[in-house]
Amino acid sequence: MDDNTAATEQGPPSGIAAVGIVLRRVPFTVGFLVVVTLLGIAGGGLWRRLDTRSWFADIAYGWPALQEGRWWTPLSGWFFGLTPAQYVTMAILFAAAVGWAEWRLGTVRTAVVCLSGQLIGILVASVTVGLLAHTHLGWADRLADVRDVGFTTAAIAALAAVSATLRSPWRLRVRAALVAYVAIAFLFESTFADLMHVIAVAVWLPLGEKLFSRTEHGFWPRTRREVRMLAFTGLLVIAAASVAVYFFPGESLLGATEDERGSLWSTLITVAVIAVVADQLRKGKRWAWWVAIGYGTLHVVLTLVLLGVAIGAEVETTGAVTVGTALLWAGEVALLYGGRGAFRVPARRKITEGTLAGVEPGEAVRTLLTRYGGSTMSWMTT
8 A cells, every 4th residue: 555545545634633733834823812812811801891900001002002101012902802792803803814824924924924013003003193183183182092902903914915925816806805994994984993904904015015925916907807806896895885884883084974874775776876887897898987987086076176165165065974985986986097998898799790790699699509509508608
């Protein structure tokens, strides 16, 4: 019996062997989560809010902690969760994102990405809100008093970095989903964690591209199909923003969103229209390109006009949702214009030569199959 036959007869590894493989491949991920769990048990954070504890200020990070000289908080704060629910959600995100990154990048590089991403996110966010405090920007004033804990920023940084190792089309899809998430959260929620996530992505998306990209390089879509999928995703992000604002209104960077969320019916109609146009962009239809780029440009221009009027007349004529949506539309318009060559499919194609000239391709195929017959696979092509 040779070695290959013996390996085949042994079958898949047992449960204990599989655990051993995981521990060898992702020791940083497993070790970190074990420490977090033990601290959660010791501190009672797994069943009680942490900010009710007298020692919370000693371990939480933020601008107040830096002002008070608590230099260790950027390190101590990322081992805890604010609520029991956050412990669970953050642990799941960390296990999936950082475990995947460690599997592909290795333990040392993943640990460096997570630690640097977390520290840079905390320190830059803290200093940013500290410098912007007392500048008539209510968002900064509010965040300048926030003390926070958590380790999601490390997971976000790991996702941004490991995306550079992927091949198309998943390379673009992961990055698009990541940027869409942090953009919507920051524009329409604008918590301290959202600011840290934006900073982590801004640092590790280009840095990961430079350090870890091997087979592909750059951020622009490589094929027409990828351009169409990215445009399709962009419109879905705009639709998702409308839904998020309606169901989860809050106080964002650009102001309160509750008064601008509209009715449920208007939100559903907006989402339905966007979904139809997005589906046609996915197919490369020319009319959908014109509709999207026309409406998007109009939305951006009108928002700029309203902002100009508001600033010049010192009156409030636009708000957080309008400006935030305009920013998303500006990105969509830039993508549509840059990738305009991918959207040249006419609304209805027709055959231009032969006996079936003037007939749509689908109808021509069905006519030929009816006339000459064909297999089941032939009919499936229709």
